Amino acid sequence: MAGDIANDITLIRGSALCALLGIRYPIIQGGMTLVGTGHLASAVSAGGGLGVVSAGRMDEATFARETDFALDTTDCPLAVNIPIGRAQEWTEACFNIAIKRDIKAVLIGGGNPKPWCPLVKDAGKLLGIVVATPDQAAKAEAAGADFVVAESIEAGGRTSREELAGVTLIPAASERISVPLVAAGGFVDGRGLAAAMVLGADGVQMGTRFMLAEESPLHKNTFSAMLAADITDTLVVGTRHHMGRRLLRGQASEMVHGSEISASREDMIAMLSGEWSRQGLHLGNLEQGMIACGQGVGLIHDVLPASTIIENTAREAEAHLRRALSIFGALNEQSSGNA
Ligand SMILES: Cc1cc2nc3c(=O)[nH]c(=O)nc-3n(C[C@H](O)[C@H](O)[C@H](O)COP(=O)(O)O)c2cc1C
Known part of the structure; x- marks a missing residue:
């Protein structure tokens, strides 16, 4: 299916990101703790994007198994x-698992990536670094990043x-780097x-949209709540303690948000690092559990196979870019006609 539409989608497929990563469409699945399984990552890659197995909260054996499955x-x-940001031993084990496998790229999120960059580069993998x-x-x-995710x-x-x-971060970041x-x-x-492409990006990384993919491991109650x-149904907790x-608004996230003023840093760590995310x-425990997701959740109205999400996104983006080009084309013709 993906191959059928690929020939008509030339503007976005010309992205430097596609050439670098060897993918059909410039769409990366965001690394997502507890969501980025081998099953989801494999479906995204097979659909023409870049699937990302996410090590966060996996033990070493599970991370190796999920990567091998993908x-x-x-x-x-x-x-x-x-x-x-997790224990040094765990981080080291995960990097060693990653570099020994036939993966295209390693993405590093959170914390200081610098100590880990040479390991990835020396293993001949592409290095992606997430920044803010x-x-x-x-x-x-x-x-040494081969591509940067802002x-x-x-x-x-x-x-x-x-x-x-994003409307200010993307153009400003694009002025500072030459890699995709x-x-x-x-x-x-x-x-x-x-x-995103008009603002200066070479592609997008989508997390929340792929949470609502058929291959995502979320509970059906969680799908329904999302x-x-x-778009007004998310809130940010924990900013006071950096x-x-x-998170999605709900009983537990509102409670954490409400107690933030009086909570100590330790209270906040306890509230945010517990079982809540798995719940x-x-x-699908919508009372005690919390659901991390982005504002874009309000723009998503269906659960679709990852490949369909990618094809729809690619097809629509191409149409929007072509429409913009045709508007400018028409304006140019108009101004040359007036001259
Ligand atoms: C549930 C969830 C878990 C995430 N876990 C990680 C992670 O482990 N590592 C990381 O670099 N980013 C993580 N992210 C961020 C995503 O990779 C991605 O950049 C983000 O979701 C993009 O924004 P969007 O949700 O609006 O698409 C996570 C996001 C969500 C929603």
């Missing part, structure tokens, strides 16, 4: 995401202290991909 079930390029400011984008390129405040999951919106730039945060469809949400996270994402 590699065994698709021949298309695959990546892994390793969040920095134009300065960090420049530093990521200097550290994540803005609309995104689900962890938010940055700077809280930059990937926009992340609030992109869920073709309008988003087209806009499908019912509007551990911001964007919300995997067990």
